[in-house]
Amino acid sequence: AQSVTQLGSHVSVSEGALVLLRCNYSSSVPPYLFWYVQYPNQGLQLLLKYTSAATLVKGINGFEAEFKKSETSFHLTKPSAHMSDAAEYFCAVSAGGANSKLTFGKGITLSVRP
Amino acid sequence: DVKVTQSSRYLVKRTGEKVFLECVQDMDHENMFWYRQDPGLGLRLIYFSYDVKMKEKGDIPEGYSVSREKKERFSLILESASTNQTSMYLCASRGDADTQYFGPGTRLTVL
Numbered sequence: 548a549q550s551v552t553q554l555g556s557h558v559s560v561s562e563g564a565l566v567l568l569r570c571n572y573s574s575s576v577p578p579y580l581f582w583y584v585q586y587p588n589q590g591l592q593l594l595l596k597y598t599s600a601a602t603l604v605k606g607i608n609g610f611e612a613e614f615k616k617s618e619t620s621f622h623l624t625k626p627s628a629h630m631s632d633a634a635e636y637f638c639a640v641s642a643g644g645a646n647s648k649l650t651f652g653k654g655i656t657l658s659v660r661p
Numbered sequence: 662d663v664k665v666t667q668s669s670r671y672l673v674k675r676t677g678e679k680v681f682l683e684c685v686q687d688m689d690h691e692n693m694f695w696y697r698q699d700p701g702l703g704l705r706l707i708y709f710s711y712d713v714k715m716k717e718k719g720d721i722p723e724g725y726s727v728s729r730e731k732k733e734r735f736s737l738i739l740e741s742a743s744t745n746q747t748s749m750y751l752c753a754s755r756g757d758a759d760t761q762y763f764g765p766g767t768r769l770t771v772l
Contacts, residue, residue, distance in 0.1 A: 579758055579759045588670075589765055589766065590665075591761075593760060646711045646717075648706060649761055651703050651704045653703035
């Protein structure tokens with residue numbers, strides 16, 4: 548079985564500050580890992596994914612995440628927050644294979660203060 | 662680009678009505694999914710399908726059914742809508758490396 552933990556439900560940062568959204572996972576096999584972003588009243592949009600290639604993954608909108616197997620973590624970062632980054636962010640894990648499914652964390656709402 | 666469309670963005674129905682939510686993808690993906698999203702609960706999987714006419718229950722299938730007659734279309738059916746089914750419904754299809762692509766969502770209100 549696999550699971551995802553996103554601690555806390557809300558993070559607030561100032562515009563221009565570092566964004567750090569934490570994600571820890573458990574998986575019995577080498578996982579695929581994902582970050583999705585959801586803007587109000589929209590579907591989820593893929594930010595980035597880890598699929599066992601480079602451990603540092605770069606995504607859209609200046610976000611990146613680092614896969615750390617020893618810490619079972621896949622934290623999302625962005626050096627400088629922008630007002631447009633305000634959204635809900637979901638981390639997800641998959642074990643791979645035919646007919647596999649994603650397991651999502653409960654999501655974190657990011658607010659950006661002017 | 663992968664495109665997943667959902668038949669309605671907003672829907673208001675009455676208790677006891679039969680409700681159809683439709684989802685169409687244009688990438689010839691075999692796997693499709695229906696989720697509901699509620700505040701504080703994240704995304705919960707209702708049903709998924711890995712081929713035409715094939716379906717499997719997800720984590721919360723009670724009160725729902727699905728239909729997949731064509732590869733590109735996956736329908737979610739609420740046989741008799743209830744107020745506790747008021748929610749945001751998200752459809753997704755799965756591409757390479759387990760990547761799921763989501764539609765814009767349908768916000769359903771059951772009165």
